Amino acid sequence: MSISANIAIALDEILQQLQAALEAGDIGAATALIQGLRPPDQADLMAELADSDQTALLPALPPAESADILEEMDDAAVTDLLAAMPVEAAARIIDQMEPDEAADVLGEMEPGQAQSFLDRLEDPDEIRPLLLHPTDSAGGLMTSAFLALRRRMTAAEAIQALREWQPDDDDISFLFVADRVGKLVGLVSLRRIILARPGEIISDLMDPEVISVPVGTDQEACAQIMARYDLLALPVVDSAGVLLGVITIDDVMDVLEEEATEDFQRMAATEPLDRPYLDTSVLTITRKRIGWLLLLFLTETLTGSVLRHFEGELQATVALAFFVPLLIGTGGNAGSQTTSTIIRALAVGDLRLEDALRAFWHELRIGLLLGTGMAIIAYGRALLWGTGSDVALTVSIAIFCIVVWANGLGSLLPILAARLRIDPTVISGPAMSTVVDATGLFIYFTVAGIFLATM
Amino acid sequence: MSISANIAIALDEILQQLQAALEAGDIGAATALIQGLRPPDQADLMAELADSDQTALLPALPPAESADILEEMDDAAVTDLLAAMPVEAAARIIDQMEPDEAADVLGEMEPGQAQSFLDRLEDPDEIRPLLLHPTDSAGGLMTSAFLALRRRMTAAEAIQALREWQPDDDDISFLFVADRVGKLVGLVSLRRIILARPGEIISDLMDPEVISVPVGTDQEACAQIMARYDLLALPVVDSAGVLLGVITIDDVMDVLEEEATEDFQRMAATEPLDRPYLDTSVLTITRKRIGWLLLLFLTETLTGSVLRHFEGELQATVALAFFVPLLIGTGGNAGSQTTSTIIRALAVGDLRLEDALRAFWHELRIGLLLGTGMAIIAYGRALLWGTGSDVALTVSIAIFCIVVWANGLGSLLPILAARLRIDPTVISGPAMSTVVDATGLFIYFTVAGIFLATM
Numbered sequence: 042m043s044i045s046a047n048i049a050i051a052l053d054e055i056l057q058q059l060q061a062a063l064e065a066g067d068i069g070a071a072t073a074l075i076q077g078l079r080p081p082d083q084a085d086l087m088a089e090l091a092d093s094d095q096t097a098l099l100p101a102l103p104p105a106e107s108a109d110i111l112e113e114m115d116d117a118a119v120t121d122l123l124a125a126m127p128v129e130a131a132a133r134i135i136d137q138m139e140p141d142e143a144a145d146v147l148g149e150m151e152p153g154q155a156q157s158f159l160d161r162l163e164d165p166d167e168i169r170p171l172l173l174h175p176t177d178s179a180g181g182l183m184t185s186a187f188l189a190l191r192r193r194m195t196a197a198e199a200i201q202a203l204r205e206w207q208p209d210d211d212d213i214s215f216l217f218v219a220d221r222v223g224k225l226v227g228l229v230s231l232r233r234i235i236l237a238r239p240g241e242i243i244s245d246l247m248d249p250e251v252i253s254v255p256v257g258t259d260q261e262a263c264a265q266i267m268a269r270y271d272l273l274a275l276p277v278v279d280s281a282g283v284l285l286g287v288i289t290i291d292d293v294m295d296v297l298e299e300e301a302t303e304d305f306q307r308m309a310a311t312e313p314l315d316r317p318y319l320d321t322s323v324l325t326i327t328r329k330r331i332g333w334l335l336l337l338f339l340t341e342t343l344t345g346s347v348l349r350h351f352e353g354e355l356q357a358t359v360a361l362a363f364f365v366p367l368l369i370g371t372g373g374n375a376g377s378q379t380t381s382t383i384i385r386a387l388a389v390g391d392l393r394l395e396d397a398l399r400a401f402w403h404e405l406r407i408g409l410l411l412g413t414g415m416a417i418i419a420y421g422r423a424l425l426w427g428t429g430s431d432v433a434l435t436v437s438i439a440i441f442c443i444v445v446w447a448n449g450l451g452s453l454l455p456i457l458a459a460r461l462r463i464d465p466t467v468i469s470g471p472a473m474s475t476v477v478d479a480t481g482l483f484i485y486f487t488v489a490g491i492f493l494a495t496m
Numbered sequence: 497m498s499i500s501a502n503i504a505i506a507l508d509e510i511l512q513q514l515q516a517a518l519e520a521g522d523i524g525a526a527t528a529l530i531q532g533l534r535p536p537d538q539a540d541l542m543a544e545l546a547d548s549d550q551t552a553l554l555p556a557l558p559p560a561e562s563a564d565i566l567e568e569m570d571d572a573a574v575t576d577l578l579a580a581m582p583v584e585a586a587a588r589i590i591d592q593m594e595p596d597e598a599a600d601v602l603g604e605m606e607p608g609q610a611q612s613f614l615d616r617l618e619d620p621d622e623i624r625p626l627l628l629h630p631t632d633s634a635g636g637l638m639t640s641a642f643l644a645l646r647r648r649m650t651a652a653e654a655i656q657a658l659r660e661w662q663p664d665d666d667d668i669s670f671l672f673v674a675d676r677v678g679k680l681v682g683l684v685s686l687r688r689i690i691l692a693r694p695g696e697i698i699s700d701l702m703d704p705e706v707i708s709v710p711v712g713t714d715q716e717a718c719a720q721i722m723a724r725y726d727l728l729a730l731p732v733v734d735s736a737g738v739l740l741g742v743i744t745i746d747d748v749m750d751v752l753e754e755e756a757t758e759d760f761q762r763m764a765a766t767e768p769l770d771r772p773y774l775d776t777s778v779l780t781i782t783r784k785r786i787g788w789l790l791l792l793f794l795t796e797t798l799t800g801s802v803l804r805h806f807e808g809e810l811q812a813t814v815a816l817a818f819f820v821p822l823l824i825g826t827g828g829n830a831g832s833q834t835t836s837t838i839i840r841a842l843a844v845g846d847l848r849l850e851d852a853l854r855a856f857w858h859e860l861r862i863g864l865l866l867g868t869g870m871a872i873i874a875y876g877r878a879l880l881w882g883t884g885s886d887v888a889l890t891v892s893i894a895i896f897c898i899v900v901w902a903n904g905l906g907s908l909l910p911i912l913a914a915r916l917r918i919d920p921t922v923i924s925g926p927a928m929s930t931v932v933d934a935t936g937l938f939i940y941f942t943v944a945g946i947f948l949a950t951m
Contacts, residue, residue: 081724204691213687214669214728231686232668236659268753269536271746273669273728290745291726294752298723301756302840308763309836309925310829318841319854326858327865330833334866335873337829342877344821355817362810362817366799366824366933373828374765374792374926378785381764385757386773399774403781410782411789418790422797470764470925471829478821 052082056089063094068101075102084113095122100130108137111146117316120149123158132161141184141292144171148181171286179263180256182296183277183286189219190243192226197239199229217276217284218247225253225276225284253278256285263288264296265390304388307466308381310337337471343479344369351486354493360428361489364436365482367419372443372481373474375411379404379451380473384465387455397456401449408448416441435492439485446484447477507537511544518549523556530557539568543775550577555585563592566601572771575604578613587616596639596747599626603636626741634713637751638732638741644674645698647681652694654684672731672739673702680708680731680739708733711740718743719751720845759843762921763836765792792926798934799824806941809948815883816944819891820937822874827898827936828929830866834859834906835928839920842910852911856904863903871896890947894940901939902932 055074062070075083075098087095087110099107099122111119111134123131123146135143135158147155147168155172159165167185174180188206190199199216216234218227227247237246253276254263267275267290275288303313312329314321348355348365355362383400386392392400416437423433451473455465510529517525530538530553542550542565554562554577566574566589578586578601590598590613602610602623610627614620622640629635643661645654654671671689673682682702692701708731709718722730722745730743758768767784769776803810803820810817838855841847847855871892878888906928910920 079725200690203687231690232658235655235686235690268746268749270534271749273745290728291723294723294726294749297749297752297756298844301752301760302844305756305760305763305840306836308760309832311833311837314837317846318837319847319851319858323858323861323865326837327862327869330830330862331866331869334826334829334833334870338822338826338870338873339877341822341825342881344825345818345881348818348821352814356814359807359811362820363800363803365817365820366803366937367793367796369821370796370799370930370933371789371793373929374789375785377764377926378766378789381761382766382769382773382781385760389753389757391772392774396774403774403778406778407782407785410778411786414782414786415789415793418793422794426797426800471832474828474929475825478825482821 052085056086059086060090060094063090063097068097071098072101076106080109081113083110088114088118092122092125096125099134100126104133105137107134112138112142115316115320116145116149118320119146124150124154128157128161132158136163139184140167140171140186141182141286144168145176145181148172148176174256177260178256179254179258179260179275179277179288180285182260182263182292183256183288185286187217187284187287188213189217189223189284190229192218192220192242192244192247194243195239196234196237196241196243196246199234199243203231213274215274217251217274217287218243219284223283225251225278225282227251228276251276253282253284254288255280260296261300264293264300267293268297269390304384304466307464308384308469310334310469310471333469333471337475340475341478344482347479347482347486351482351490354486354489358432358489358493360432361435361486363428364423364432364439365485368436368439368443368485369474369478369481371415371440372447372477373470375408375444376447376451376473376477377470379407379448380455380468381470383452383455384468387459387465392456394456394460397453397460400452400456404448404452405445408445411448412441412444415444431493432489435485435489438492439481439488442484442488443477443481446480447473450476450480507540511541514541515545515549518545518552523552526553527556531561535564535568538565543569543573547577547580551580554589555581559588560592562589567593567597570771570775571600571604573775574601579605579609583612583616587613591618594639595622595626595641596637596741599623600631600636603627603631629711632715633711634709634715634718634730634732634743635711635740637715637718637747638711638743640741642672642739642742643668644672644678644739645684647673647675647697647699647702649698650694651689651692651696651698651701654689654698658686668729670729672706672729672742673698674739678738680706680733680737682706683731706731708737708739709743710735715751716755719748719755722748723752759839759921762919763839763924765789765924765926788924788926792930795930796933799937802934802937802941806937806945809941809944813887813944813948815887816890816941818883819878819887820940823891823895823898823940824929824933824936826870826895827902827932828925830863830899831902831906831928831932832925834862834903835910835923836925838907838910839923842914842920847911849911849915852908852915855907855911859903859907860900863900866903867896867899870899886948887944890940890944893947894936894943897939897943898932898936901935902928905931905935 059071059074062074075086147158159169171185188202190202214231216229216231217225218229220226227249228251229243229247233246252266252270252272254266256277256279263275273290276284277286277288279285306313310333314329383392419440420433420437423436424430454468458465458467514526514529517529530541602613614624626640643657645657669686671684671686672680673684675681682704683706684698684702688701707721707725707727709721711732711734718730728745731739732741732743734740761768765788769784838847874895875888875892878891879885909923913920913922
C-alpha cells in the first residue's frame, strides 16, 4: 500500500505550516519550508495547495528546483500550472527540466502555446526532436541528454569527457559508444573505465553486444526488455542504427505502474484514467465507464430473452427462479477467476499464444474439480432450504456444467482476443460474467427441462 | 504484451536444435547452443526442457554460468532442479549465485537439505544471515554483497577499494559510506569519486542524507520508496542504523510485477499463484480458487432468500423475473468498476485513507449520472420488449437506485477494509457483485412493491 505512513504524517505537518505561511503572505517562509525536501515530497505538497498558491510559490524558487518539482508532478497538471504563470518565468523553469520531461509537458499543450515556449528556450533543439515521437513509444520515453563515447577514445579521454559533461544527476553507470556517424557500436561500464589503464582504448573495453530498441517501439515493450535483461539504461536507435536517445530505468518504472493500472482498470470494464483519480472530473470518469456499462447491459438483455423462452418451465416450477442469481453468479465468478489468471499470465510472459490448448486443458480439469465440489455443496444447500430433490439435482448438475463451461470459455476467450491482436483485457471480469449469465441460464433451463420432465 | 515476437521466434528455433542435440546425446553441442545467449533467454530455454535434460545440461556448463541461469528461473523450480543433481555439483553452482538469490533458493528447501548445502559452500556466512529474514521483507530482498566505503578514505583509496572488490556485475553507480561500527552515514556517486581530486576525503564528497529502510520493512514498501525517489539502490539497516545490505533496482522491478500480479488475481477473487501459471498443478490452482468460490456461493444464497421473501410479487408478475439477471448484473458491473478504480488508486498512492469521504462523494455523483443514463436506456429497452409501462418504470427506477448504491458501496468498502488493515483487494469484483446481487434484488422488489401496488 501507499508510501510509509511516517512520510505522509511528516508531510501533513509541513503542509499546515506551509498553508499558514502562504495565508500570511510570507512567500519567504513558504519557500524555506519547501526547500530541503526531496522533489517527490515537494510535488506532493504542491499538489495539495490551491492553484493560486502554486503559481505564487513556483517562481519564488530557483528555476532548477522548480523544474525538479514539476518533473514529479502529473503532466496535465504541470501544463495548467505553467499556463497560469508569466511566460518568461515558465520558460526559465522548462529550460531546467530534463529534455524528455519537458517534451512530455510541451506535448500536452496547444501547438501555439508550445511553440511560444519553444521560442523562449535556451536550447530548444534538445527538445524539438522528442516532440515528434508518440509519448507512449521509445522515442517519447527517451532523453536526448546522454553522453556517447567514441571507439578510439582512451579511458583517460573518456573520464575527461565525463568531467566536461554535466548532467543534473549522477546515476550513470553505463556509457554508450558510437562510431563516426553516430551508430551505436558498444556499451562500457563506468567501473571498467576507471579500473582500466589510462591509455586503454574504449573499443577494447566495451561490450559490442548492446540491446537497443527502434525509436517506434511501444513503451510497454521497452519496459519489458529492461526488466527482462536487468538494464539500467536502454539505447534508442533509428532505422540506420544511429543512437537517438536513452531510456532510463526511472521512466520505465513509471511505465510499468501505468500499464499495470491500465490493465487493472480494463479488467473491471472501465477505460483507464489519464490523471490521478481524485483529479479526474466526475464527468470524465462517467464517460470512461458508461460505454462498457451500456454494452454489457445490452448483452445482458439476452438473459431476459432466455428466461422468456423458458417461461413455461419457470411458471410450472417457481422454485427454479430462486436459484437463478446463485447459478449465474457462480458461473461469472469461476469465469472471472480464469480470465484474470490467463490475462495476467499473458501480460507477464508466463503464457504464450501458442499455449492456447495447454491452457484450455489446464482450465478444463480445474473446472471439472471445481464444478464437482460446487455441485456437491449446491445439492446439500438446496436440500437444506427444503427444495425438492428433483430441483436440487437440477441445480447441482447445472452448476457443474456452468462452472466447467465458464472455465473453458474463460481460458479461450482472452487468448483468442490476443491472437486477433485485440487487448485481452476486453475479456474483463464483467464481460465474462455477462457472457456466462445468458449461456448459463440456457444450460440451467435445458438441464431442468431434461430432469424435471423425466422425474 | 509479452516480450517481442522476434526474441520468441529466435528462441523457438534454438530450442528445436537444442532438443535435437540432447536427443542425440550430444551434450557438447547442447552447451554450445546455450552459451552465448543472455541468462534470461537461457532460463527460458531451460524451462522448456524435460527435467532430465535440465539436470544433464546444467552441470556441463561452467558453474558461474549455471548460477546466472538459475537466478533467472523460478525459485521453486530451481529447488527441484538442484535436488535432482549431485550435491557437490549443485553446491558449486549455489556458490556462484548472488547471495540474495542463493538465500531465496535455500529458503525454499527443507531445513535439512538447506543445511547440507550450506555445509558445502565456500562462503556460507554471506548467505546464512539472509536466511533469517522473511523473503517478502527488506532483509529477504537485500544482498549482503556490497562495498561500503569509510568516511576518512580519500577518493584514490576508494577507487583502489573498488578495484580490489570484484562483484559479478558492473552496475554500481552509488556507493554507501559507513562509520567504524558499520553505521550508514552517507552516499556517494561513482562519478563524484572519479571527478574528485585523488586526495579528497569521502566525507566531503558524500551526501549525508541517505534514504534507508529497516530490515523488517515489507518488500512492497521498499519498492514504492525506490520508485518514488528514483533510487537505483536502497540500503537496509538494523535498529542501530548499521548497514546490513543493499536492495538493487532489478530485484525491486520483480517485486513490483509480483505485487501487481497478486493484486490482479485477488481482484478476481482467487489467491495468487506462487509459480508461473502452466507450472502450477491443476490441484493447486483449484485449491487457490475454491475457497473464494464457496464463500461467494454461500453469500449469494442470500439472493435465494430475498427471492423467496418476494415470492408473492414474483408469482403475481412473472415478467419481473425476466429482469433479475439484467438488474443485478448491471449493479455488479458498476460496483466492480468503482472498487477496481479505488483499489488501484490506493495501491499507487493516488488516494489516501483520509480521502474516504471525498472518494464517496466523487462516486456518488458518478453513480447519479450513470444511474440516470442507465435508467433511460432500461426504460426504453423494456418498452421495446413489449413490457407493460408499470414494470418498465419499476425496472428503470430500480436500476437507478442499484447503480447509485453499487457506486457508493464500491467506494466505501475497499477504504473501510484498508482502514481495518485488511488488504482492500478482498473487495474484489466478484465479491462486490455478490454483495450487490442480494441487496440489489431487495431494492428491485421493494421498488416493485411500491410502484406496482399504486398503479
